[in-house]
Amino acid sequence: MPATLPDRLAAPAAADATTLDQGFAAPSGRRSGAGTAALAVSEAQRSERLARMRAGELGSVHSWELVTAVDGPGTRMTVFLAGCPLRCLYCHNPDTWQMRAGEPIEAQEILARLRRYRKVFAATGGGLTLSGGEVLMQPAFAARLLAGAKAMGVHTCLDTSGYLGAACTDEMLDDVDLVLLDIKAGDEQTHRRVTGRPLAPTLAFGQRLAAAGIRVWVRFVLVPGVTDDPDNIRKVAEHAAAIGTLERVEVLPFHQMGRDKWDALGLDYALTDVAPPTDEQWSAACEQFRRLGLPVGGNPAGVSR
């Protein structure tokens, strides 16, 4: 690990499963940018807004997108929720960290949009992916979206670090078909360095998913000089192998497409000089997973979040 890397970036003061409510900063209004285009922004006033967010009727949404082959199988409507408890060094969407930076969007508004795309989902084997930010920062909102999607027969997927897995209820898991579980690092020290948070909740969530019979794709971002220590990768592979319902591992190469966002937000970006892994480095990392008999995919050109 290069000495120049900060031990950790400032993590938000209160953002774990037990103190989630205090972390609930309602978005204040419409931001610039086209992130939520075509979704009507809620006009609810602040006090009402907070109450409706707790009920899951309203969420803080960063953006939505129709994507193919990046956030789960087929063509999917990926909804990026605002707010995240982690501060990953390589985060390429730091503008999703603050919940208040999102826009207040009704769950019904998203479900109505989802309904339009049912044929696309059916034709491509796609569906809904809830991503972020961290989707489990807004568990009630997520639960409502998942239930709504399942009610119309749409495949559902969570893209999560699992750090807030405790916020995910069993009822909610009933409505989840697939989890993209991001294991950011294999050992406690590296995980804390990379994310500012402990690793254990992620591993616990993985075991809970396996126990519930929910399919899991483990995702791991390969960052030269940060996560590419073979020992670290081996441990990530072991954690992945321990998940009984693991279906696929995706090794995502780090890229520099998020750098401008760090600059725009006035944040101190520690990876300015880090180059994306070479094809050889990427292949070597994949090989470590294969050695444990894991089905490895990932896309050399894939986009990590």
Next chain:
Amino acid sequence: MSTISQAPSTTTAHLEPVPDPWRGFPTGSWQERVDVRDFIQRSYTPYLGDAEFLAGATPKTRRLWQTLERDYLSVERERRVYDVDTATPSDVDAFGAGYISDDDDVIVGLQTDTPLKRAMMPAGGWRMVETAIREAGKEPDPDIKRIFTRYRKTHNEAVFDIYTPRVRAARSAHVITGLPDSYGRGRIIGDYRRVALYGVDALIEDKKRAKDAVADQPFSEHWARYREEHAEQIKALTKLKVLGAQYGFDLARPAATAQEAVQWTYLAYLGAVRSQDGAAMSIGRLSGFLDVYMERDLAEARITETDAQELIDALVIKLRIVRFLRTEDYDQIFSGDPYWATWTDGGLGDDGRTLVTKTSFRLLQTLRNLGPAPEPNITIYWDEQLPDGYKRFCAAISIETSAIQYESDAQIRERWGDDSAIACCVSPMRVGKQMQFFGARVNLAKALLYAINGGRDEVTGAQVVTGHAPVPGDAPLDFDEVWARFEDMLDWVIGTYVEALNIIHYSHDRYAYEAMEMALHDSEIVRTMGCGIAGLSIVADSLAAIRYATVTPVRTDDGLVTDYLTEGDFPRYGNDDDRADDIAATVVHTVMEKLRAIPMYRDAIPTQSVLTITSNVVYGRSTGSFPCGHRAGTPFAPGANPTNGADTHGMVASMFSVGKLDYVDALDGISLTNTITPAGLGRTPAERVTNLVGILDAGFAPQD
């Protein structure tokens, strides 16, 4: 309707008896009258399997393609034009036989005596020919020049004899651009299959009969034109037999084998591209037709699969070396030197059977055997119901070569039947029963700026249109007011545009009539006036900005609005956001309503396209800045594409936006150009194919 006589089995110069051309074909009304569709429907074998049966390129095919590349194509890339024949105005039979090499003996025929050598077609206009010859580094022949400037009037001369002041003004201000007033209009697909199925003699008999069917009617201009055009068609067919004889074939009779069917069909197309240099010279829908002959020859053990593939490879090689004499200006408008030998394939029949045959696969296989190339422009009519093996093969070839375009089969079939083909890139027409008067397109984006400036050009400041007041004052623009002015301005713009088109096609029919192609049409056909618009996304985004944000005009000292200050957010076309997409759909509908209100030359049915694939740079260069932020002089987005960078919610969302444009308002077609890297479709080749098939199957109509 009298019977088309079946050609007798005769003995040719090859001293082998010609087998009965129609042996084994199901009987039907196609034997009573020219009806290729009926023949196909009764005879073809749908293929529901996968690509396993296909054969690779033969050594001969490979040698031929390598010779072309080494001796001709590489030279042409260096000097832009390989060679020009400056002595021989081109025609169906103007040149003797020519070959690429000794290996060139499968499907033969060149436009001139040498591959890639371009020929003059001065009937369209002399100036264009002379410029192109000089740009190619050669000198025009003074005798030819005298003929076409002194004795033989051209299409171009006629057009400018008739053009009105307002057409000239709109042309020079680039409100209307790329009009076919000095080059061939194209967008006509001869039914080249007729030559193979019936032989030229039967087609001549049919045309003579049609010509004389009106002989006892009284004189009218329409009657005279009908008879004169039929006479021209018969002359062209007679020349086509000469062309066949130059290569040793008796085109008078029907084709009797698969090799002959491909050869006859190609020579008919060759007759067309020797006599016309239209902007798009599309070849139609051949696979199902040719496959009938392939199946028969395979059953008779006359050919193997390798032979069948060699025939299609040889045909495609010929289609890849069609060349026309163009000017550098022309190449700019069309971004290169395209000739749009569009070959339509796939789709379903009215009876629900797929029209996919093994030859549909063989056509795609040419992209592997010969490598990718833009011509022939392979266009697949896509439907979810297409056989899975074919869908996956299309997707795989798309991913490998980026050389396939897709159309919605259901939408086209519903309107134009199950034997239609695409002319150029998106214009569908019933083969042999319909043609288009190609209309280039009008710069709709500029029309919006004219509406704001009351007809003054935002680039030159000149008053191009009179009788329109500019938006007054310095206050932010009001949507309703701008829309009303836009509609008023459209009346002038569309009226002027159609006036130009009527003049152009009247003149083209008189002075550059496509006798060869029209000889391969029915005598009574449907004509459409293919009007087009450029700059849709800029118009939609700008109107959305005026409506949802605050747009303040920025004026020069003399009051001309040349820029806009736009504050606040506004929805943009291309994100499946109804607020912006509805504006786009309304604009297209409004233009169509205005077109419908204007009488068209030869009772043509007006249609509209949203399809600028190639000329966006040219349109953008002469257009100013917009409320949406589009800067003066920069290229437009192609066709119905969202403005570059404005679609932020993924390609599929932009497809939904485009899907909201009503096909009824744009029956000449809507194009959306997308770039996807293979890696963007999935992690394995199989996953990529599945995902692309899924995207195409989805159809982009929202579910209610």
